[in-house]
Amino acid sequence: MKRSAGLRRCVAAEEACRATRRALLIALCLVSTIICAHAQVAVRPSRVGILSLDAPGPSVLSDAFRKGLREAGHIEGKDVVLDWRFADGNTDRLRMFASELVALRVDVIVTVNTTAAEAAKQATSTIPIVAVRVADPVGSGLVASLARPGGNLTGLVSSPPDLSAKRLQLLKEVIPRLKRVAMLWDSRNKGGEVQVREAAGISPKLGLTFQDVSAEGPDHLRSSIDAALKARAGALITVDDVTTMTNRQWILDLANRYRLPVMSVYREMPEAGALMSYGPNAAAMYRRAAALVGKVLKGAHPADLPVEQPTTFELVINLKTAKALGITIPQSILVRADKVIE
16 A cells, blocks of 8 residues: 555656756756847848939949948848849939838938939938949038038049040040030039049130030930031040930940040940040949948948048040040050959
């Protein structure tokens, strides 16, 4: 009888131990689930919005941006998500997209050109902004100074002051008889004003007469080019903006038909048929912008990140266009070219 009672106590004790082990196992599972849930929240991918007034640019630029992100330790689809917004030249749509990115609570907004940067600044004063291809961030009121931006925006200047003079000097070397140069740009582009002002100021020192043939949107391009032709301009410089870039093939076909040499900022123009270009390497700028995004994602504040100036420039010459226009490119220019299109 005593043995049976003892056996029952042993069985009861073993069942109690089993119950305790089950309870402990359940508790451990619950704790593990909670830890995993917190871990999933902690590794939420960063969200980067990319806002551009232009249509989607060459894939080489987006590829350069992704490469820059990888170099900064971020991989799209793994720890960072890219939200692209292209306004196709429509400023109203640009402002709508800026507000949309703010509503999505992106961690950083990357803007392409001055107009996009202004739209983002108007939409938010708290979300960090990294601006690419901005002509005059201080003059346009985007930052307090290049060294200390002071707000929620930093980025890269697209055109240092001496580049306009450099392009004019190159044109004079290539076309020694050049007397008058015209500049084509969209007058709605505030960034273009800087390049026009610089070119107008340096032209007389190079023995050139400067002519501003601005166009208020694509509908006025023909009359602007006609004005340059009527004034017998010996060359046409195009400013990098949405109007000139999206209509570059039409502009170049017309200019080449009337044997009007075209000089531009970025290589996309000579690749489409312009005579030459001299300016920052756009791919290098996008990679550098990605590096700034990486710093912001790690906790840096735009106010403390100086606005950078490009350090890599390239001279691109279309030799085929030169021959068609009857222009002989000096060997001294060809040996300095980063790319010669034949």
